[in-house]
Amino acid sequence: MAEKDRPGDDVPGDDELLADAADGDDADEAADAPVSRGGGTAVAERTKDDDTPKTKKERKRTGVFGRIGGFFREVISELRKVIWPTRKELLTYTGVVIAFVTVMTAIVAVLDYGFGKGILYALGGK
Numbered sequence: 118m119a120e121k122d123r124p125g126d127d128v129p130g131d132d133e134l135l136a137d138a139a140d141g142d143d144a145d146e147a148a149d150a151p152v153s154r155g156g157g158t159a160v161a162e163r164t165k166d167d168d169t170p171k172t173k174k175e176r177k178r179t180g181v182f183g184r185i186g187g188f189f190r191e192v193i194s195e196l197r198k199v200i201w202p203t204r205k206e207l208l209t210y211t212g213v214v215i216a217f218v219t220v221m222t223a224i225v226a227v228l229d230y231g232f233g234k235g236i237l238y239a240l241g242g243k
Contacts, residue, residue, distance in 0.1 A: 202210065236242075
């Protein structure tokens with residue numbers, strides 16, 4: 118089941134394409150796809166573009182303010198890539214975290230109480 122388009126999706130409407138591909142409608146295209154023959158380490162291939170000088174946008178900023186500005190530009194760029202949860206997903210995740218923390222706290226409290234009583238009993242306490 119494909120999720121609906123959300124803000125931050127790279128291509129609006131791509132969910133329908135992914136759903137069609139998952140249904141198996143593109144069996145002919147799948148036959149033409151390259152097949153992996155096993156494991157191994159992925160190695161990036163060097164292309165001619167790797168040796169070209171950096172473009173104006175990619176130049177290294179040497180000043181303090183240039184570095185700070187570059188940092189904030191990169192932060193904004195990364196935040197645009199984030200898939201933000203919907204309100205329903207956020208409430209679900211929050212509920213799961215609260216329930217998990219409550220259960221783990223109860224387990225630790227019971228173990229602490231049990232070990233405390235056991236140590237007092239072993240050392241002759243009341």
